[in-house]
Amino acid sequence: MKVMFASAALAGVVLALAASAGGLLARGDSAAQEAVTIGVDVEPAGNTVTSLGPIDACISVSTGDTFQADIFVTNVADLLAWETYFVYDMSIINVVSRDVMMFQAANSGSNVFDVSEGLPDIDGYYRVAGVDLADPPAPDSGSGVLARLTLKAVGSGVSPLSLSPIDMNEDGTIDLGASLKNIEAESIGDLDGDGFFDGQIANAEIAVGATCPERTPLASPTVIPASPTPESSPSAVPDATAAPTGTPTATVAASPTATVPAASPTPGSTVATEDGGSAWTGGPAIIGYVLGGLAAVLVGGAVLLSVRRRRAG
Numbered sequence: 001m002k003v004m005f006a007s008a009a010l011a012g013v014v015l016a017l018a019a020s021a022g023g024l025l026a027r028g029d030s031a032a033q034e035a036v037t038i039g040v041d042v043e044p045a046g047n048t049v050t051s052l053g054p055i056d057a058c059i060s061v062s063t064g065d066t067f068q069a070d071i072f073v074t075n076v077a078d079l080l081a082w083e084t085y086f087v088y089d090m091s092i093i094n095v096v097s098r099d100v101m102m103f104q105a106a107n108s109g110s111n112v113f114d115v116s117e118g119l120p121d122i123d124g125y126y127r128v129a130g131v132d133l134a135d136p137p138a139p140d141s142g143s144g145v146l147a148r149l150t151l152k153a154v155g156s157g158v159s160p161l162s163l164s165p166i167d168m169n170e171d172g173t174i175d176l177g178a179s180l181k182n183i184e185a186e187s188i189g190d191l192d193g194d195g196f197f198d199g200q201i202a203n204a205e206i207a208v209g210a211t212c213p214e215r216t217p218l219a220s221p222t223v224i225p226a227s228p229t230p231e232s233s234p235s236a237v238p239d240a241t242a243a244p245t246g247t248p249t250a251t252v253a254a255s256p257t258a259t260v261p262a263a264s265p266t267p268g269s270t271v272a273t274e275d276g277g278s279a280w281t282g283g284p285a286i287i288g289y290v291l292g293g294l295a296a297v298l299v300g301g302a303v304l305l306s307v308r309r310r311r312a313g
Contacts, residue, residue: 035075036189038084038146038178039202040161044070049102050144058205058212061153066096069161069204071128071147073103076180076188078139082146083115083129084178084197085166089159090124092208096150100130103144110138116147125166125176139183156209163201 039055046053047070061067071084086095097119104112115129128147132138165177177196180188189199205212 036180036197037074037200037202038163038180038197039072039200040086040163040204041070041072042067042161042204042206044068044145044148047072047145050106050142052143052145055202056204057202058207060207060210060212063153063156063209065153065208067151067153069149069151069206070145071149071163072143072145073180074143076143077141078182078184079104079141079180079188080137080139080183080185081129081131081181082179083127084146084163085176086126086128086149087160087162087164087166088124088126088151088206089157090121092153092155092157092159093151093206094154095119095121095126096152098128098147098149100128100147102148103146104130104132104140106144107132107134107138107140109134109136110140111135137183151206153206153208158205158207158210158213161204161206164203165196 040057041047041052041055042059043054043056052072052074055072059067071086073079073082088095098114098116100114100116101112104110110132111134113131113133115131117127128149130146132140163178165174167173168175174194174196178201179190179195180197182188187193187195187197189197191198207213
């Protein structure tokens with residue numbers, strides 16, 4: 001029910017934006033849709049908002065260190081809204097802050113809204129999400145950083161950094177997971193129609209006071225150059241922490257979602273941050289809840305504009 005509500009609400013927002021803009025914008029053709037990957041890069045220095053350097057799946061840090069990790073996407077087409085659950089061990093690391101004004105904010109005219117869960121996180125399943133409410137719509141295509149998280153090491157051990165789907169009550173149905181929506185309110189990479197992303201997911205690890213576990217090399221998807229949508233051409237937003245790059249090809253240690261075990265967060269200390277915590281958990285409906293109200297506002301604005309034009313005529 002929540003998944004259906006999210007899809008309907010997002011479709012309402014898209015239609016409202018189209019009405020106020022005078023019609024839906026044409027979608028750009030892209031063969032990259034079949035190769036969409038999401039994942040975590042624990043060495044973000046080589047990334048910019050619209051390009052990726054080499055993808056690192058593990059780093060070693062010391063207790064007390066503060067560091068960053070990127071949630072990235074490759075080869076996406078016409079992305080308008082997204083959310084994912086960042087699963088980690090709270091006894092080893094804490095989420096200090098997040099920045100979603102990255103890949104989606106690169107397009108001229110973007111209006112990105114942060115739909116992420118508040119901080120401090122309380123359960124080790126941290127929801128990160130964003131939606132572009134630009135009017136006319138400014139969907140994004142290509143590869144880049146969806147969000148940059150600031151993390152702090154609070155205990156020794158190896159913590160997973162997982163975006164894999166989660167069956168919370170082990171009933172065979174996914175309860176939490178990534179969801180990507182395009183300009184037509186369609187789920188990107190959703191093969192079984194449950195509203196969750198079923199494509200490749202590249203998870204990572206943080207080793208605090210320890211060495212990174214040895215990994216078996218996995219297949220790396222090729223990043224296809226971005227095909228900007230006709231309405232706007234993505235232009236990189238300056239990023240103080242990103243190293244200049246040319247046209248890099250990301251080497252992603254991707255692993256199918258079915259084979260990546262979900263993390264088992266352990267309650268631990270939390271870090272006070274700039275916003276209040278939230279106990280809300282749920283599927284991709286969170287985007288729907290927010291966008292449903294915004295859709296109503298946009299539709300009302302479009303109707304009011306139409307009435308004014310008729311009176312002026």
